[in-house]
Each structure stands twice: as C-alpha cells, then as structure tokens.
Amino acid sequence: MRSAHTVEQVRAAEADLMARLPEGTLMQRAATGLAVAISNFLGSTYGARVVLLIGSGDNGGDALYAGARLARRGAQVTAVLLSDKAHAEGLEALKMCGGRVGSVEDIRGADVVIDGIVGIGGRPGLRPDALAAVQLAEQFDVPIVAVDTPSGVDVDTGETPEPHVNAALTVTFGTHKICHFIDPAATACGPVHLVEIGLDLPPAEVESLQAADIRHLYPVPHGESDKYSRGVLGLMVGSTQYPGAAVIATAGALGGPVGMVRYVGPDPVAEAVRAAHPEIVAGNGRVQAWTIGSGLGDELDIPRIRELLDAEEPVVLDADGLKALDDSGDHVDVLATPHAGELARLLDVDRATVEAERLKHARLAAERYDVTVLLKGATTVIAAPDGQVRVNSNATPWLATAGAGDVLAGLCGSLLAGGLSPLDAASLGAYLHAAAANLASSSGPTTAISVAAALPEATRYLLRS
Ligand SMILES: NC(=O)C1=CN([C@@H]2O[C@H](COP(=O)(O)OP(=O)(O)OC[C@H]3O[C@@H](n4cnc5c(N)ncnc54)[C@H](OP(=O)(O)O)[C@@H]3O)[C@@H](O)[C@H]2O)[C@@H](O)CC1
Ligand SMILES: [K+]
Numbered sequence: 001m002r003s004a005h006t007v008e009q010v011r012a013a014e015a016d017l018m019a020r021l022p023e024g025t026l027m028q029r030a031a032t033g034l035a036v037a038i039s040n041f042l043g044s045t046y047g048a049r050v051v052l053l054i055g056s057g058d059n060g061g062d063a064l065y066a067g068a069r070l071a072r073r074g075a076q077v078t079a080v081l082l083s084d085k086a087h088a089e090g091l092e093a094l095k096m097c098g099g100r101v102g103s104v105e106d107i108r109g110a111d112v113v114i115d116g117i118v119g120i121g122g123r124p125g126l127r128p129d130a131l132a133a134v135q136l137a138e139q140f141d142v143p144i145v146a147v148d149t150p151s152g153v154d155v156d157t158g159e160t161p162e163p164h165v166n167a168a169l170t171v172t173f174g175t176h177k178i179c180h181f182i183d184p185a186a187t188a189c190g191p192v193h194l195v196e197i198g199l200d201l202p203p204a205e206v207e208s209l210q211a212a213d214i215r216h217l218y219p220v221p222h223g224e225s226d227k228y229s230r231g232v233l234g235l236m237v238g239s240t241q242y243p244g245a246a247v248i249a250t251a252g253a254l255g256g257p258v259g260m261v262r263y264v265g266p267d268p269v270a271e272a273v274r275a276a277h278p279e280i281v282a283g284n285g286r287v288q289a290w291t292i293g294s295g296l297g298d299e300l301d302i303p304r305i306r307e308l309l310d311a312e313e314p315v316v317l318d319a320d321g322l323k324a325l326d327d328s329g330d331h332v333d334v335l336a337t338p339h340a341g342e343l344a345r346l347l348d349v350d351r352a353t354v355e356a357e358r359l360k361h362a363r364l365a366a367e368r369y370d371v372t373v374l375l376k377g378a379t380t381v382i383a384a385p386d387g388q389v390r391v392n393s394n395a396t397p398w399l400a401t402a403g404a405g406d407v408l409a410g411l412c413g414s415l416l417a418g419g420l421s422p423l424d425a426a427s428l429g430a431y432l433h434a435a436a437a438n439l440a441s442s443s444g445p446t447t448a449i450s451v452a453a454a455l456p457e458a459t460r461y462l463l464r465s
Pocket of ligand 1: 119130
C-alpha cells in the first residue's frame with residue numbers, strides 16, 4: 001500500500017520527530033536521498049551541469065545540500081537564488097563544496113534543473129522569476145527534478161489552477177503527498193521516488209493499492225467452493241440498440257472471481273451474449289451482486305433499477321444506469337463508476353470543473369449520493385461515503401478505447417459478487433483492469449475484448465508474484 005498524507009499531517013509528524021533528533025537531521029536525510037536520486041537520474045555525476053532553482057524555504061535548503069553533495073562528487077553545480085531569503089547554511093555548504101551562485105542564463109546547456117522553489121509550504125502558482133526560469137528549462141529541453149513536489153501545484157488537492165513545474169522525476173520525503181496521486185498534479189510529478197526519513201505517520205488521507213494488496217484481497221476459491229459460493233453476478237446491461245455492451249461487460253465479469261453470470265435483458269441480446277459466452281445463464285434468478293447500466297440506451301428502466309438499488313444485493317451502477325441514482329436513501333453498497341462527464345451531470349457542474357478538481361468532486365458525489373464513487377480517468381479516484389479515498393495509477397493511455405468501461409463494470413460486479421466491499425471491489429477492479437490492459441496493449445493499440453481476455457493472465461501473474 002502506498003500512502004499519501006496531507007501537509008498538516010506531515011508537519012505534525014515532522015515536529016514530533018524533530019523534537020527527538022539533533023537539529024538538521026531530517027534535512028540531511030532528505031538531501032542525501034535527493035542527491036542519490038539525482039545521480040541515478042543523471043547516470044554520471046562527474047562533470048554534469050546541475051542548476052538549482054532556490055526559493056525561500058526548506059525546500060530550497062534540501063536542494064542546496066543535495067547540490068553540495070553532487071558538487072563534492074564532481075558535478076558543476078550552480079544555484080539560482082529566486083529569493084533573498086535562501087537557506088543560509090545550505091548555501092554555505094554548497095559554496096564550500098565548490099558550487100557557485102549564477103543566473104537563469106546557466107540553464108542553457110544544463111543537464112538537469114533541480115526545482116527547490118517551493119515544497120509543502122508553497123501556494124499554487126509560480127512567481128514571475130520562477131516562471132521565467134522554468135520556461136527557459138522547457139525551452140532548452142532541460143529535464144527538471146522536483147524536490148518534494150513540483151512547485152506551483154496544489155499539494156493537498158492535486159489541482160493545478162496556476163502555472164507549475166512539469167517534472168521528469170519528483171523526489172519526495174517521508175510519505176507521498178496528495179498531489180503525487182491525484183491528477184492533474186500527478187502527471188506533473190512524473191515518476192515519484194520516495195526517500196524514507198523515519199516519520200511516524202497517522203492513517204493516510206489517500207491510499208494506492210500495490211500488487212501485494214491485490215494478492216491479499218482477491219477472493220481466491222478454496223477446496224469447499226462451488227460456483228454459487230464463489231458468487232453469482234446478475235448483469236443488466238446492453239440493449240437491442242447496444243448489444244455489444246452486454247457481450248463486453250460479460251467478458252469483463254467472467255474475467256473476475258465470480259462463479260456464474262446471469263444475463264437479464266432482451267432475448268436477442270441474451271442470444272448474442274450466449275453465442276459469445278456459452279457459460280452464462282440467461283434470465284432472472286438469485287444473485288449476490290448486480291452490474292447495471294452499460295449500453296441500456298432507450299431500454300433504461302429507472303423504476304426497476306431503483307428497486308434493485310434498494311434491495312439487499314450490492315450493485316455496480318455504470319453509464320446509463322447512473323441516471324437512476326437519486327440522493328435519498330441508503331446506497332452504501334452501491335459502487336457508481338462514472339467518467340468525468342457523467343460525474344459532472346450527477347453534481348450539476350461542467351466536465352472541465354470535475355477534471356480540474358477530481359478529488360473534491362469524487363468525494364462530493366460519494367457524500368451526496370451515499371455511494372462509493374469510482375471516477376474513471378488516467379488515474380482513477382475512488383471515494384467511499386465514509387471519506388476513505390484510494391487511487392489507481394497503473395493504467396496505460398491505450399486503455400482509452402470503446403467498451404473498456406463495460407469491461408470494468410463487469411469486473412467490479414464480479415468482485416462485489418465475490419464478497420468484496422464496494423471500496424475493495426473498485427480498487428481491485430481498477431488495478432486488474434489496468435494490469436490486463438498493459439498486458440493486452442504491450443505499448444500498442446488494444447480492444448476492450450482483448451483487455452477482458454487478458455484479465456485471467458494478469459490475475460494469475462499477480463496472485464503468483
Ligand atoms: N516536513 C518534513 O518532514 C520535511 C521537510 N523538508 C523540506 O521542507 C520543505 C518545506 O519547507 P518550508 O516549510 O520552509 O516551505 P517551502 O515549501 O520550502 O517554502 C515556503 C515558502 O515559500 C514561499 N512561497 C509560498 N508559495 C510560493 C510560490 N508559489 N512561489 C514562490 N514562493 C512561495 C513562502 O515564503 P515567502 O516568500 O512568501 O515569504 C513560504 O513561506 C518540504 O517541502 C521539504 O522539501 C525536508 O527538509 C525534511 C523533512
Ligand atoms: K519543489
């Protein structure tokens with residue numbers, strides 16, 4: 001599990017630890033890890049030209065001490081001071097090791113620029129000098145390594161309302177921050193490298209499941225299992241208008257842990273589903289969970305869906321089915337899987353607002369509708385009505401293909417029927433869907449059906465590893 005904490009949580013943990021350690025210990029731990037990460041990024045430190053952009057706080061201090069270490073190992077290090085309050089001891093250390101103070105002109109011809117403008121103490125946006133320096137690095141194609149956070153992003157929300165650094169690598173300390181997990185800021189971080197500094201932290205604000213968590217949570221059958229005890233999923237998806245949605249969602253469901261799938265829908269669609277997947281059963285019967293919504297089109301039956309939402313069995317509600325959601329009643333066992341446009345309609349805001357403030361709107365919808373929300377996108381945000389948030393970031397952009405959402409809805413339903421909570425079903429579903437897409441795509445085009453077909457292999461790999 002990866003964890004992201006708020007600035008307030010990090011500050012409190014830092015204060016606790018600093019009270020027990022000699023002054024400056026944490027900054028030295030951070031700077032050591034930062035210098036190693038920059039060395040690895042550069043490949044060779046000796047003779048490398050490194051420019052440090054230094055703001056007024058400890059973020060600049062980290063960059064200066066790391067610069068001193070790199071200078072000691074033969075790098076040509078130049079600090080560009082963007083404030084007259086640069087960290088004095090850090091600057092002294094840099095000069096002692098052969099580093100010097102220069103100007104933005106040094107960015108031309110540099111091998112790397114280190115963003116020590118602001119970290120967790122920063123407000124969104126860049127001041128004019130910093131913005132000019134960052135634009136120069138972009139103009140000359142010099143990669144930027146961000147210290148702790150890319151300067152200019154909103155650290156606690158992942159929003160980017162103002163200009164900010166786009167990093168090739170972010171090196172962070174103690175724990176991840178929310179901007180490392182939530183888009184659009186997450187994209188601005190590039191890969192994120194975490195340096196341990198020994199903070200003792202409370203439960204995280206946002207979590208991201210890793211392979212070991214998937215292995216631990218997956219409902220693996222045992223010796224006594226039969227097809228019913230593994231879970232039966234009811235699928236109310238597809239229509240005579242969109243029969244493909246039913247075929248694709250069924251493929252997604254069968255790629256999950258469920259023991260049996262029942263298809264409930266018009267006869268010609270049931271025939272198409274049966275032709276593609278002879279293992280399904282058509283018609284009503286007892287189920288442990290439902291997936292409702294993909295491709296219902298004009299055949300959407302809102303009163304029937306509301307009956308199922310009010311019934312005992314948990315429900316994945318997707319696409320057209322989301323129109324049946326209302327904000328009265330208890331829906332804690334409902335998992336809604338909107339994309340940004342559908343979430344915007346549920347909250348009566350425009351799509352761009354949801355895209356810009358993904359965490360906030362996923363949380364808002366979870367609270368207003370009392371459901372778990374899985375907001376689809378390059379990084380998936382999952383918000384539960386009790387305030388828990390998880391993200392998934394392992395998706396390939398090739399997954400943006402027609403029908404991929406239907407596979408996800410079927411798979412999440414399968415995981416719900418297998419006995420997982422909506423939060424776990426959503427987290428595992430997003431992870432496995434992305435893992436299968438990586439396998440099916442292998443860095444090239446893929447289709448929804450190929451993603452569904454890759455689910456068993458992706459799952460097998462994760463369960464074995
Ligand atoms: N916590 C930990 O565990 C550890 C923390 N460590 C490190 O400390 C960092 C936090 O340091 P910090 O608290 O000094 O804040 P930081 O982000 O450097 O600067 C804040 C100052 O910048 C200014 N400013 C604000 N917005 C701005 C903007 N948009 N553009 C430009 N300037 C802006 C504003 O000052 P002003 O100029 O307004 O007077 C504000 O006071 C943290 O990210 C990590 O790197 C590690 O060393 C070890 C462990
Ligand atoms: K920074």
